[in-house]
Amino acid sequence: MPKPPTTVTSKEAPASGSRILLAGAGAGDVIAVELGADDSELTRTTLRSTEFGDWVREVEATSSPRWVIRSAREIYPRLLAASVPLVRTHDLLLCHAILRDTDAVARPLAPSADWLPRAPDVEVAVPALFDVIDHSSVDPIAELLEQYREQRRVIASDKNGRLALLCAAESAGGLIAEEMRAAGLPWDPTEHDRILVETLGSRPAGGGMPSQMAEFADAVRFHLGDPHLHLDSHTKLLRALHRVGVNVESTSQWELSEITHPVIAPLLGYKKLARLLSANGWAWLTEWVHDGRFRPIYIPGGVVTGRWASAGGGALQLPRMLRPAVRADPGWTLVVADVAQLEPRMLAAMAEDKAMAEAARGRDLYAGVVASGAVATREEAKYAVLGAMYGATTGDSGRLVPRLRKVYPRAMRLVDEAARKGEDGGVVSTRLGRSSPLPDTEWQEQQAAAAGDAADPLEVKRARQRARERGRFTRNFVVQGTAAEWSLIWLAEIRYRLRQLPEAATAAPASGPFANSAHLAFFLHDEVILHVPEEQADAAASAVRDAAAVATRRLFGAFPIDVPLDLRIMQTAEK
């Protein structure tokens, strides 16, 4: 049994390396509970939210604890606004999702609706720093402490420690997501505007279509013989195309590009420009860039594979075209780094496929695949490898996959086995133990029905198709999910190293709590952008490289797999 809590009135600092559970106590108060090694309460401190920030800063400086919080997404923005960074946390919401679904232990966490992220509008409606727990008879920390103890039990039951690593990395990701939003990606609206005008043409003063776009639109309408055609309507456009003998089944660019007809060139031009205008035009710039910063919302663990999702501003879809608008502040620079072919490298290491790891040596894995003799050209290597990870069965890609089975049997066995499990309705897991969700009941019922004696052939065919779809999902899950884990550790290790750097000589004007320090500014699956003082560019670049090496070692130990970075130090993020 845990010891009874000691209520302290003095704000004495907890022991070094301790864990502190934070809970809301109503009326804006915060309760901080220091936990012992056995997760019992050692001390309890009640703080007014007005004094809370200073107290956290003091505790961070003296004892560097791991803060046990409900969710960084919910509480960290307000701390960052007061320039109070948290260094280490255990994020109960993020870890709940992992520990609930994991297949790595015999007894995973009991699922609970109380530990799901709240809908964003609900979140906004709660003004307090922490949850306000209404029923005052209940100890406000009880629920959090119970959940934390349960999570600790699951983590401890994983004897190889992978879940511990995953939860620590995931929690760090929760902090980093909020820090990157607070810092923002330095964005030059003048350069963005220049690109828009250069591409779309000048913007008419009274609103309406930019000139270059209007020219394309007029040409399309001319060739289709309809001066009033609305080009954004697929159905109307399709009918108009059919009228002039362009017999396509859709208006997608890949199908149109097969056709020879004078309308095609201006139509493709129009579509390209229309996309840029609607997705990242002047309206986007006004809505999403303020004070020279683009601040998307990152959602760690937002994809079941563990990848991050995003909300607002389409952060994960910034077109290459606009990358020159990502521009460092004066006296600062960008460190832009990405990994080439991260996923097949993860596959080679996970499967301990030495032949594939050999192909992965150096910068270009596809060149290595060609050198192995599996395929003739780099292009074929690319299609074969992607097909292997995505489950291609037909077309150029599907035709090439069997060649890889001969050369890389271990790697192929790993993904083939993941696919088989998925088709059978089973669960697959990443390197660190994030597991795929079970198929929904509708899927299971469909499979069960199709397996019965009375199943009609159409039903069987449809069920088979759904089974293969799920197989492709689980096939990809293990690879994409493990790549997400590599990236998460990479991020966390970069952040740890950047924290060791001294303050900047020149403050960045708009980086909020990071105006004086090198910081992560953007993350996209296998790429990071750092915004750093010029004098620290080399140190930051080393941090990024060292972090990558650590991520690889943490995931795969001594297995020899290259994960080379393409790293650039420059004023813009141009590729």
Place this chain on the structure above:
DNA sequence: ATCGTGGGCGCG
């Protein structure tokens, strides 16, 4: 008016 859905396209 508002919502859900599908086409289409950008990113990895």
Place this chain on the structure above:
DNA sequence: AAAGCGCGCCCACGAT
């Protein structure tokens, strides 16, 4: 109209 995974966002359009 994609062969082959994972996303978010915009638009039109039909249902409510």
